[in-house]
Amino acid sequence: MFEKVLAAKQRLNGYANKTPVMTSRTLNRLVGAEVFCKCENFQRVGAFKFRGAFNSISQLSPEEKQRGVITYSSGNHAQAVALVGNMLNIHTIIVMPQNAPVTKRAATEEYGATIVEYDPEKATREQIAHELQAHHGYTMIPPFDHEDVVAGQGTAALEMIEEIGQLDMLLVPCGGGGLLSGSAISAKAMSSTCKVIGIEPELADDATKSFHTKVLHSVKNPPTIADGTRTVSLGKITFPLVLQYVDDMKTVSEAAIIASVKFLFYRMKLVVEPSGALGVAAVLSKAVIPQGRVGIILSGGNIDAATMNMMLK
């Protein structure tokens, strides 16, 4: 799989942002290690999702591009697919629940995507998307369970290690496992002794359970503030990759997540969404005891006013 990440890096060159790696003397002092934060909050659409969306969509055949692409998401993946469609002049259809936040819907429409609403009481987003796909011949770009999406997400860790050198530890947020498995593939190839640890909210610990029991667990609408990790479970492709490449999985409390968003805001002057702050939450709360040179992927920075106000109170 690492060859696919290297190929993705070539494809993304000139399209994705090469995001900066930031450090903080205060953070290093508090956790007793040398921490490097890969700032995917500065990626296009404000999250790593652009990498996987561009890597997968840009590889479609001319006929597939002509027919258009579809996905289901109300979050960062939707915006990423919509932006890539806009850049490559491809029609994009995004299936969103009727009750999706207005701001997220607007951001996606701004990039020219067609939004298809559904009633979450009556159908799942996967059902609607697959029906539309079958009827119109759209290509499905799922949020994580796709090899080209995983390979694209893996370019963030690749870039970080190319820039700063060998790591002893790499902490990665885990929702559906696309970023985690892609990052682990890169880390194991580039820095073979690096321990890769996936971080989940305690309230959405399906992947942690799946990892430790080797049986797929799922959760339904977990009430975590880290909305990017509310996915039902790891996928058919990401679960085996996580088992193969990831060294450990740890969970963090909601309080630890909020404290880490505030630390990043007040001390590092970085806007990071709750899901994006899971790695920092792990080291600040001592869910992970960091050692040596520690990479942390800050996966995104899309946070709304209501969430921010709630956390700052």
Next chain:
Amino acid sequence: MFEKVLAAKQRLNGYANKTPVMTSRTLNRLVGAEVFCKCENFQRVGAFKFRGAFNSISQLSPEEKQRGVITYSSGNHAQAVALVGNMLNIHTIIVMPQNAPVTKRAATEEYGATIVEYDPEKATREQIAHELQAHHGYTMIPPFDHEDVVAGQGTAALEMIEEIGQLDMLLVPCGGGGLLSGSAISAKAMSSTCKVIGIEPELADDATKSFHTKVLHSVKNPPTIADGTRTVSLGKITFPLVLQYVDDMKTVSEAAIIASVKFLFYRMKLVVEPSGALGVAAVLSKAVIPQGRVGIILSGGNIDAATMNMMLK
């Protein structure tokens, strides 16, 4: 004066952060120019003030260092002096009003400074500071009206132009004029055709009036959200420097300042305090019509929860 900025750069090497320059496709598109943001919110203590404090304090004689330094400030300059004192093992005394925000006082004390309170109804901070200075032999490090402070602040624009090349325009927040005059000295030396424009809140437009009339104007406790610009007036040293090196001064409304802090937060994922966002406010509100390659100094990122909550509402 530019030789002093160059010397300051050498002195700061290895002590100050070389802060990144960030760009935004959205910002460029909105304003029709190529904008480069120098991120002094990522400077030590979260603001450019570290540069001037380090440059001035590090030049003191061993005897002066032994006696200690004093300043009056309840903001970023206080924290900068306290941190430099901590780094160089010099006793620092900060004169603050009794009603200074608890968080700012705590941040300054954290660096080991001695806080001296005064009653703003009964005395000015300058009076108290000068009395203590005379009695104990402390060296005064004023917030802006000092050649070595100005020279230190000028290193931010110097670094930016060294990194990104020639500019057509440079926008700089103006409080007491230390950052503005230092930046203008650097810009005129490094990029001679660059137009340097100081930006003030409409509610604290003393420097703009002073610039246009060539007579020093002052304001008293202007009710602007941009607390870093609430200084009474330009100084004895900074006023002539501003007249000599700055091309124009413009003002922005409180609404424009708030909109720019929010733009930086939501779109660029940067935490920037209201004073730090004045340059972005100027281009977004069209107080300045940007042309070509435009440098903007984001002067700091120290914002408290109350201010942030108020703005996000």
